[in-house]
Amino acid sequence: MGDPKRQRKKFDSPRFPWQMDTLEAELKILGEYGLRNKREIWRHKTLLSNYRGIGRSLLGQSVDERETQEKQLLGRLNRLGILHEESELDDVLDLTLEDILDRRLQTLVYRRGLSQSMQQARQLIAHGHISIDGQKVSAPSYLVLREEEDKIEYSPKSPLTDPDHPITRATSIPAEPMLPENEEENKNE
CATH class of the missing domain: 3.10.290.10 (RNA-binding S4 domain)
Known part of the structure; x- marks a missing residue:
């Protein structure tokens, strides 16, 4: 049957969780989007961070190297409805948490x-x-x-x-x- 996979966290918690401005911003998002707890916010922030990290790494590559990966990333974000069809790689860096929460x-x-x-x-x-x-x-x-x-x-x-x-x-x-x-x-x- 094999070994079971180890369950891993799907989110990164904030580095400074008790900063007042962070607490207020998260509380506002909790109420606005009807989320159950802050872990849901952190999960979507991590997803956003991953997409933006891929975008940053692709911008650092030459145009020839990044062409297929850029199409895949933009295609994925387009299918999710987060970006439009005519979007460019720079638009990935402008994404916000609300863009992802609006697609829930x-x-x-x-x-x-x-x-x-x-x-x-x-x-x-x-x-x-x-x-x-x-x-x-x-x-x-x-x-x-x-x-x-x-x-x-x-x-x-x-x-x-x-x-x-x-x-x-x-x-x-x-x-x-x-x-x-x-x-x-x-x-x-």
Whole structure:
């Protein structure tokens, strides 16, 4: 049967975890994206760091040496929807944590209007109510590919497919956009 593989950490923890500005920034991201703990932030920061490190090493090589690896890296980031098709290698270095967090299934479920909040999106995914192209996905941190983005829906066997379900009714009611005070005054005039 062979030896089992050793489980390794998929993230690097911060060097100075108790700095106030780091704590505040991480706490803001936790609330904004509905993450469970800071380990999820660190996992995505490590992924971003790996992509940026590959980009830096490729920029140090000559154009002939890096051509195929550059196409592979840009192709991968394009398939994930993090970069556009016409992006260049310099754009990899400009990526931020929010670019990766915006591609999480949890974020896309909320942005598509299938849930009322990020926390509810996480719960719907964990309970098996969300599918991608008919395949149930139960990981909120799943990075959705660009081609899968339009195929996010309620699972076929989920009770949420019923239009009379309270959650479905609540999310299908279009909310009126909030206008700043200046625009409201201009409309009344």
